[in-house]
Amino acid sequence: MNYLILVNRQHPCPADLPLDLIPVHPGYPNILLEREAVRALARLMEKLDGWRSIVPVSGWRSMEEQEKLYQNALAESGPKFAEQYVALPGHSEHQTGLAIDLGLRQPEIDLIRPAFPYEGICQKFRKLAPLYGFVERYPAKKEAVTGIAHEPWHFRYVGRSHAQRMTNLGLTLEEYLT
Template sequence: MRRVVFRREQTCQGPLILVNAAHPLAEVPPPRLTDLTGSGVLLEREAARLLNACIHAVGGRRDIVPVSGWRSRAEQQSIWEETLTKEGADFTRRYVALPGCSEHETGLAIDLGKRAAQIDFIRPDFPDHSACGAFRRLAAEYGFIQRYRREKESLTGIAEEPWHFRYVGVPHARLMEDNGLCLEEYGNFLRAGPREYALSNGRRMTVSYLPCPRETAELTMPENTRFRVSGHNDGGLILTVWEAIL
């Protein structure tokens, strides 16, 4: 067995961090970023790799374009102020997150658009048909969720955004999709008890929530167990354990 120690600051890091007005993002160095196909749009490396794989899988390279990925806090502030001036307070609150409360600052969120001569930066067109629709239906298999849905507006604080996708990883995207959950609901879903998920190859994964009330938390794991831990930005950690291969 091996002893694994988690630090409290890890609760604010990882692909499952919750970022909204009630859970602002701590000012931390940006994640490892990569340029999406030379577009100048940046995304965290793992998220970028799987985004490209999903777009390729649906044959969408000619039709789907990245519009906005990672943003610095200063850029988010500028977008907020410019939108407020041009569109007014109500529109801005519905479609633009406050600086420090934007998923774009994590490098895990991407706004996608249908290729066109002109694309609206704040609300790009991403229809539910052709390659765009195929991407939406396959996204969870690659770890992405449509982050802001109409029926979840009271929880997310953001209006429906069919173009905004968030990388949370596998199996979390599938668990959220299958159970009709947004990221705001996922922590409570896991607090109710560990959840199991079977990959397409039959290998099982178990996901559980770990509260981290002190500066450190400890966990004992079998030596050869593969696992991953992500903070949820609410004082807790989400643990994903892969079934051992015998």
């Protein structure tokens, strides 16, 4: 699989993308990612003992699930919010099986914008993520480049060498691929 696949408003997710999806963790059988991304996430979470404090909120999404999420965000929060935080169906990284939304374990978790602060275990995850192939996909001050609002909870698997290079250079996937 091409871990550097770019999916955004201008680049739709290919319909024939080969997916090898498995659950991210036995405790979350309905949250799926591509097999290699799951392996990397498991190693990272083991290093941090992260499963006690960090929960997977969303992984792979079908076209139908993305459509429902988008329509719900549109109806409940309006077009501006939906455009900033929810990708159009067919244009979501979640449809690749390489993107995961993570949240700090709390009694109530916002499924669109889960809490993932720049401190504590979340910041430790963020710092180690590139060593395991993950990047914070929608960083602050890069909205004009990505077309998506800052999402500190959204991580994308791109592979170790690419993740380290992107992080060291401060590049988004769009910038890295151009």
